[in-house]
Amino acid sequence: MGNLNHQQLADGLDHIQDSPSNAGLIEMLVIRPDVDERQVIDRAEFEVGAGLAGDNYIARGSDRTEDGKAHPEAQVTIMNSRVLNLISGGDRERWPLAGDQILVDMDLSQSNLPTGARLSLGTAVLEVSAKPHTGCAKFAQRFGLDAAKWINSDAELRLRGINAMVVTAGSCAVGDVITKV
Numbered sequence: 001m002g003n004l005n006h007q008q009l010a011d012g013l014d015h016i017q018d019s020p021s022n023a024g025l026i027e028m029l030v031i032r033p034d035v036d037e038r039q040v041i042d043r044a045e046f047e048v049g050a051g052l053a054g055d056n057y058i059a060r061g062s063d064r065t066e067d068g069k070a071h072p073e074a075q076v077t078i079m080n081s082r083v084l085n086l087i088s089g090g091d092r093e094r095w096p097l098a099g100d101q102i103l104v105d106m107d108l109s110q111s112n113l114p115t116g117a118r119l120s121l122g123t124a125v126l127e128v129s130a131k132p133h134t135g136c137a138k139f140a141q142r143f144g145l146d147a148a149k150w151i152n153s154d155a156e157l158r159l160r161g162i163n164a165m166v167v168t169a170g171s172c173a174v175g176d177v178i179t180k181v
Helices: 006-011 013-017 081-087 092-098 137-143 145-151
Strands: 024-031 039-041 043-047 076-080 102-105 118-121 124-132 162-168 170-173 177-180
Touching: 006 013, 006 145, 013 081, 024 043, 024 092, 024 170, 043 124, 076 081, 081 092, 081 102, 081 145, 092 137, 124 170, 137 145
Parallel strands: 076 102
Antiparallel strands: 024 039, 024 102, 024 177, 043 170, 076 162, 118 124, 118 177, 124 162
16 A cells, blocks of 8 residues: 555544543554664563663664763654554554554543653553654655654644653553553
8 A cells, every 4th residue: 555645644633533541552562673673572671761671772872962872851752553553554564664662542642641741551651751753754755755744743643652751660561551640
């Protein structure tokens, strides 16, 4: 299936906005062992200050920090699975291409999860950071320019997802519930 155009994406918005505001479901967990590599995992281990075990978050660093080190507010990325399902044309095999580590059926909007909100998943607790999570050139290559523009078009809805920081180390698994603390 080809990439969806803006109207096709907009037509799916109502379904996305019906996502649970609490007690969402973890549908997929992904680590990025190296640049452009993805590994779908069944269980994730979270470490305070280091994000998701096995992910290249620390080693990759960031071109958006003065010292080039990993951005402390972007340890973990979370994306709504309904958004990703729409832009991938329903092909779950393409979900890891988004580059997000946690794919959940949950409302990630600013009004539901403001900066500082905490999420419990398994035994871990994450905190929503102020750093916006936006689509990049790689996202546009993988899902189309219309998808990249669409997911960045509404800061309130956070269609691209959110950045989070680990505040309590722990683990979670696919199928676990994610809730607001």
